[in-house]
Structure formats: structure tokens, C-alpha cells
Amino acid sequence: MPITDPEKKRIAQQARLVMKICFKCGCRNDIEATRCRKCRNPYLRLKNRTFGVKK
Numbered sequence: 001m002p003i004t005d006p007e008k009k010r011i012a013q014q015a016r017l018v019m020k021i022c023f024k025c026g027c028r029n030d031i032e033a034t035r036c037r038k039c040r041n042p043y044l045r046l047k048n049r050t051f052g053v054k055k
Contacts, residue, residue: 020044 003009020029022036023043035042 017047017049019047021047 003012018031020031020033021027021044022029022039022041023045024041025036025039027036027038028047029037029044033044036044
């Protein structure tokens with residue numbers, strides 16, 4: 001069921017898409033993180049934020 005309210009949609013996107021992913025273990029981390037919370041690896045990437053329908 002799609003979200004139509006723009007404020008709720010913004011909150012949902014913020015929770016699902018704004019994070020960093022660890023290269024080593026794949027753990028989700030806070031956007032301000034400098035090291036992984038699980039394995040302490042310093043190599044983090046931003047989560048891919050492409051929008052669209054899965055094929």
C-alpha cells in the first residue's frame with residue numbers, strides 16, 4: 001500500500017535510505033558513523049538511494 005502523505009513519505013525514506021553500509025560485514029550504520037558498530041571496520045559506504053520499481 002503506497003504512502004500518499006508527503007510528510008510520512010519523507011520520514012519513511014529517511015529511516016530506510018539514509019545510512020552507511022559496512023564494506024566488510026554489510027551492517028547498517030548511522031549516517032554520521034566513521035567506523036562499523038559491529039566489526040569496527042573504518043571502510044563504510046553510503047547506501048544506494050536509487051528510487052524506482054524493482055524489475
